[in-house]
Amino acid sequence: MTQPTFPLICITKGKYLDLIPAESYFSKVATSALIDPSIFDGTFLFDKTGNVWTYKQVSSNFRNNIWTKFLAKTFYNPLLEAQVIWKKVGSYHLDELKDKLKTCVDKDDDIITQFEEADIIKSSIEQAMTFDDIQHVLNKYVFDVDEKELWKEQERRPK
Structure with missing residues (x-):
C-alpha cells in the first residue's frame, strides 16, 4: 500500500x-x-x-x-x-506549498492568526527553505504556540 x-x-x-x-x-x-x-x-x-x-x-x-x-x-x-x-x-515544489499556505493565512478568520499577525507568519513561511522549516513556522505561530516566548519576541520587535 x-x-x-x-x-x-x-x-x-x-x-x-x-x-x-x-x-x-x-x-x-x-x-x-x-x-x-x-x-x-x-x-x-x-x-x-x-x-x-x-x-x-x-x-x-x-x-x-x-x-x-x-x-x-x-x-x-x-x-x-x-x-x-x-x-x-x-x-509539489516547496514554493507552491508556501504560496498555498500564504493564501490560507490571507483567507483566515482569526484562527491561524490568533497569536501572530498575518504578515509575520507569511514572511516566516516565505523564508523557509525546507518542509521542516515550514512545519517549524506553523508550530511556532499556529499549532504549538509558546505564548510567553512569542510575546517576548513581539516585545523585541521594532515598533
Whole structure:
C-alpha cells in the first residue's frame, strides 16, 4: 500500500490548515463523514518528500441505512474505527506549498492568526527553505504556540 510520509500539512478547501503528525490521526471517523464522503473533497495533504495526497476513510463497522443516516444527522453521530485509503495525486515544489499556505493565512478568520499577525507568519513561511522549516513556522505561530516566548519576541520587535 502506498501512503504518505508523515508528518503532513493538510489544506482543505484552499483555506483551512492543519498539521497531521501520524496516520493514527485518522484512526476514527464520524458516521456522518461516511454517509457523505464528499466531506473529503478539497482536502490535500503535503508530505515532506514532495508528494500531494488525498484520502478517504472507510469503516467495516459502518452500516449505511436509513436509521444510521437519520441518527447521524440528528443526535447520534458516533466515531467508528477507520481505515484510510490514500491516493497520490501529484507532486509539489516547496514554493507552491508556501504560496498555498500564504493564501490560507490571507483567507483566515482569526484562527491561524490568533497569536501572530498575518504578515509575520507569511514572511516566516516565505523564508523557509525546507518542509521542516515550514512545519517549524506553523508550530511556532499556529499549532504549538509558546505564548510567553512569542510575546517576548513581539516585545523585541521594532515598533
